[in-house]
Amino acid sequence: MQVAKYIILSILLLLAGYSLIWGPRAEFTPTKGTVVIQYWEKWTGLEGSEMEDIVNKYNQNEGRQKGIYVQYLSMANVSQKTLIATAAGTPPDVAGVWDTQLAQWASTDALEPLDDFVRNYSDYKLDANYYKSVYWDACHFNGKLYGLVSTPANIGLQYNKALFAENADALRAAGCDPTRPPRTFAEFDRYAAALDKKQGDKVFRVGFAPMEPGWYAPQLPFWFGGELFDQKTQHFTLTTPQCVAAMEWVKSYSKRLGAAALNDFRNGLGDFASINSPFITGQSVMELYGPWSANYIGLLKPSMNDPTNPAWMDANFSTLPAAQRQAVLDRHMAKPWQERQKLAQYAFAPFPSVYVDQLITPRHTVDQLTDEELIDNGVTYCCFDVLVIPAGSKHKKEAFDFIAYVNRTDVMEKLCQLHCCTSPLAHNSPTWLSNHPNAYMSVFDRLTRSPRAHHLPIIPIWPEVIDELNNVCQRISLLNQEPADALRESQDILQAKLDQFYARHPEARGTNGQ
Amino acid sequence: MANKLQASSGASSRQNIKGYAFISPWILGFIAFLLLPIAMSIYYSFCDFNPLVKSGPLFIGTANFQDLAHDPIFWKALRNTFWYAAIAVPSSLVVSLGLALLLNMRIPGQPVFRTIIFLPSLVPTIASAMLWLWIYNSRYGLLDAMLDRIGITGPGWLTTTEWAMPSLMFMSLWGVGYTVVIFIAGLQDVPRELYESAEIDGASSIRRLWHVTLPLLSPVIFFNLIMAIIGTFQVFATPYAMTQGGPDRATYFYTYYIFDNAFTNNKMGYACALGLIQLVIILALTGIATWSSKRWVHYQGR
Numbered sequence: 061m062q063v064a065k066y067i068i069l070s071i072l073l074l075l076a077g078y079s080l081i082w083g084p085r086a087e088f089t090p091t092k093g094t095v096v097i098q099y100w101e102k103w104t105g106l107e108g109s110e111m112e113d114i115v116n117k118y119n120q121n122e123g124r125q126k127g128i129y130v131q132y133l134s135m136a137n138v139s140q141k142t143l144i145a146t147a148a149g150t151p152p153d154v155a156g157v158w159d160t161q162l163a164q165w166a167s168t169d170a171l172e173p174l175d176d177f178v179r180n181y182s183d184y185k186l187d188a189n190y191y192k193s194v195y196w197d198a199c200h201f202n203g204k205l206y207g208l209v210s211t212p213a214n215i216g217l218q219y220n221k222a223l224f225a226e227n228a229d230a231l232r233a234a235g236c237d238p239t240r241p242p243r244t245f246a247e248f249d250r251y252a253a254a255l256d257k258k259q260g261d262k263v264f265r266v267g268f269a270p271m272e273p274g275w276y277a278p279q280l281p282f283w284f285g286g287e288l289f290d291q292k293t294q295h296f297t298l299t300t301p302q303c304v305a306a307m308e309w310v311k312s313y314s315k316r317l318g319a320a321a322l323n324d325f326r327n328g329l330g331d332f333a334s335i336n337s338p339f340i341t342g343q344s345v346m347e348l349y350g351p352w353s354a355n356y357i358g359l360l361k362p363s364m365n366d367p368t369n370p371a372w373m374d375a376n377f378s379t380l381p382a383a384q385r386q387a388v389l390d391r392h393m394a395k396p397w398q399e400r401q402k403l404a405q406y407a408f409a410p411f412p413s414v415y416v417d418q419l420i421t422p423r424h425t426v427d428q429l430t431d432e433e434l435i436d437n438g439v440t441y442c443c444f445d446v447l448v449i450p451a452g453s454k455h456k457k458e459a460f461d462f463i464a465y466v467n468r469t470d471v472m473e474k475l476c477q478l479h480c481c482t483s484p485l486a487h488n489s490p491t492w493l494s495n496h497p498n499a500y501m502s503v504f505d506r507l508t509r510s511p512r513a514h515h516l517p518i519i520p521i522w523p524e525v526i527d528e529l530n531n532v533c534q535r536i537s538l539l540n541q542e543p544a545d546a547l548r549e550s551q552d553i554l555q556a557k558l559d560q561f562y563a564r565h566p567e568a569r570g571t572n573g574q
Numbered sequence: 575m576a577n578k579l580q581a582s583s584g585a586s587s588r589q590n591i592k593g594y595a596f597i598s599p600w601i602l603g604f605i606a607f608l609l610l611p612i613a614m615s616i617y618y619s620f621c622d623f624n625p626l627v628k629s630g631p632l633f634i635g636t637a638n639f640q641d642l643a644h645d646p647i648f649w650k651a652l653r654n655t656f657w658y659a660a661i662a663v664p665s666s667l668v669v670s671l672g673l674a675l676l677l678n679m680r681i682p683g684q685p686v687f688r689t690i691i692f693l694p695s696l697v698p699t700i701a702s703a704m705l706w707l708w709i710y711n712s713r714y715g716l717l718d719a720m721l722d723r724i725g726i727t728g729p730g731w732l733t734t735t736e737w738a739m740p741s742l743m744f745m746s747l748w749g750v751g752y753t754v755v756i757f758i759a760g761l762q763d764v765p766r767e768l769y770e771s772a773e774i775d776g777a778s779s780i781r782r783l784w785h786v787t788l789p790l791l792s793p794v795i796f797f798n799l800i801m802a803i804i805g806t807f808q809v810f811a812t813p814y815a816m817t818q819g820g821p822d823r824a825t826y827f828y829t830y831y832i833f834d835n836a837f838t839n840n841k842m843g844y845a846c847a848l849g850l851i852q853l854v855i856i857l858a859l860t861g862i863a864t865w866s867s868k869r870w871v872h873y874q875g876r
Contacts, residue, residue: 139837140837143625143626143837143840144625146625146626147625147626164840165626168624168626168627168840169626169627169628170626170627261727262727320729320730320734323729323730323733323734323821324712324727324728324729324730324733325712325730326730326733327710327711327712327713327730327731327732327733328711328712328713328714328715329713451626451628521839523838523839524839527834527838530820531820531822531823534820534821534822535822538734538735538821538822540735540822553646560641564622564632564634565627
């Protein structure tokens with residue numbers, strides 16, 4: 061028995077020794093003199109590995125030439141970990157966080173300003189003209205640049221074309237055209253009501269539900285011509301008629317469908333990133349959504365991208381070998397974007413806005429509105445992930461070199477296509493739109509160039525603001541409080557919090573947040 | 575004689591040094607990871623402390639506590655936590671005691687039943703939360719499917735302000751396995767002869783439970799009560815994973831608010847003030863329980 065024990069132990073020791081000496085090695089070991097920078101990123105899973113590919117390319121080419129090696133660490137809760145590491149004085153050199161944190165961190169000097177780096181960068185010209193203004197402006201706080209975009213998105217109307225066709229009679233009966241999306245709020249409400257499927261007190265399908273998924277419900281005032289915050293006066297504007305109108309609209313859907321029935325319905329919905337996503341299952345016909353949805357649809361229900369894909373594939377796509385999956389996706393991508401648009405069972409369009417509503421006159425009816433009018437008067441909300449250099453980084457120059465590399469046109473386009481996102485760049489390559497996995501990228505792209513493209517208000521206490529606004533939306537959609545009252549209460553709470561923040565951190569007060 | 579005393583005192587001091595050397599890792603750990611953080615946390619609760627601000631904490635006296643008095647979210651989170659504790663603590667004690675009594679009976683398959691009851695306690699909190707999200711799902715959920723069979727339409731368990739909190743309370747019973755095990759251990763300590771005497775005196779099973787089991791089990795009940803109070807005031811992971819504190823902050827718990835202030839809003843000083851109040855509340859409730867225990871906890875041999 062003793063002998064057997066020693067034999068097993070020796071085998072294990074031999075195996076461990078073998079692994080140490082001849083075991084797997086990192087693809088590239090930085091040579092002496094190479095500056096190693098730490099890059100922490102929030103993306104895990106597919107998005108994480110796509111970014112890893114970009115990091116590896118940098119390490120193999122530009123990084124190797126310049127003597128920089130990026131150590132990539134994909135992690136959950138990146139902002140909390142970066143916060144603790146920065147507070148401890150050992151931050152990563154580059155952190156991939158959200159736009160929602162930029163002003164909060166910049167206001168306390170926790171981020172390195174990038175203006176000098178941008179000015180001195182020589183590989184290509186990085187300046188305001190290089191970016192779409194909505195993204196460039198949102199990267200600033202009190203006149204200083206604190207981050208550069210990694211992958212951005214913007215929000216529009218996602219709708220299920222197949223369900224429009226399936227319910228063509230009901231839509232026509234409601235005075236709607238089933239071959240196109242709604243263009244005005246009045247139309248939108250009619251479409252939504254016609255597409256609802258209700259039996260007694262039970263809702264089985266919603267044409268639209270403001271809280272499904274509800275991520276952008278707090279930003280709805282933008283589509284109603286309102287703002288959440290006045291950057292110049294540093295005051296919240298939640299009690300303006302436009303904000304109240306937006307929340308009244310949220311309330312109207314709960315009233316029409318019944319708050320209890322709607323809650324019961326929402327309680328049964330699956331996760332947005334699963335085959336049970338309400339848009340994929342057809343339980344939610346129209347949504348306020350971003351372009352990345354096309355990626356999820358392609359992976360979760362290929363027949364929605366292309367009905368010629370066999371039905372069995374929908375249920376088993378994720379279990380297919382990677383090469384087979386990629387072949388299906390490649391076959392789809394090989395088609396011209398116009399054909400992909402035709403094949404897709406879903407589509408994207410500008411979400412209705414009061415600006416479009418205002419164009420309607422007895423002589424210029426809704427059916428006469430041109431695409432240009434719809435886009436030029438369209439509203440969108442632009443959000444993004446951002447690369448920053450936390451204060452205390454040991455290798456700022458090298459960190460910026462990597463950030464600038466990610467922002468290089470070809471790299472940025474590749475990343476945005478992989479993540480199925482909008483491009484933050486003012487000028488893209490000629491194939492950018494046609495090669496994008498979302499065949500409707502032109503809609504999103506044009507919306508980001510609209511003068512009514514909004515970024516989130518630049519407020520140092522934004523995480524508290526969005527938490528409060530999300531609760532306001534929930535309260536209103538549950539019919540627990542009148543919109544005007546809820547907004548007035550929140551206005552007072554948030555203004556008091558912001559004023560207190562500035563009283564304690566007067567240096568953070570900006571005049572216009574830019 | 576004097577030499578003997580000197581030798582013995584030398585030996586005893588050597589013994590002391592050895593003793594301190596052996597417990598020094600614990601003492602150092604206690605000072606570094608418990609005492610010092612508690613002391614710093616108390617100090618920070620009187621500061622405006624954003625961990626990202628280079629100048630460090632700014633002493634602001636009792637301003638954090640004054641702000642708390644006027645903070646509606648603080649009161650909401652506190653109310654939610656008390657409400658949850660008021661229901662979850664007694665119900666988990668009653669259910670686990672009931673289960674322990676059943677599992678203490680000599681029936682065939684007793685170890686299997688004990689294992690089944692204990693198993694959910696081994697499931698990680700987040701995994702349990704995911705499981706219960708499906709159980710509460712109104713379209714595919716087990717609960718609604720069962721209710722449908724008897725003609726009841728379930729509400730939006732986690733999406734309505736009325737039902738979200740009771741749903742979490744009910745779910746808390748899922749993890750009573752540990753408490754059950756402690757109760758079973760306590761029940762095994764009750765001397766058989768006391769039951770036999772009570773039986774000879776003609777006591778019914780209810781009377782035996784009331785006059786023999788519960789008094790002798792009272793120290794265990796007391797222990798479980800204290801642990802449950804502490805546990806319920808620290809509830810965080812379940813609402814974080816299942817409801818994110820919603821809808822309309824109906825399941826927004828006290829510890830969740832501490833977490834948000836510390837790690838989302840970067841208001842570490844405010845979070846420390848909240849933590850200090852939480853400590854005082856737990857100490858007060860534990861104190862009340864300990865004070866009242868003189869009346870109802872009976873230790874054997876006293």
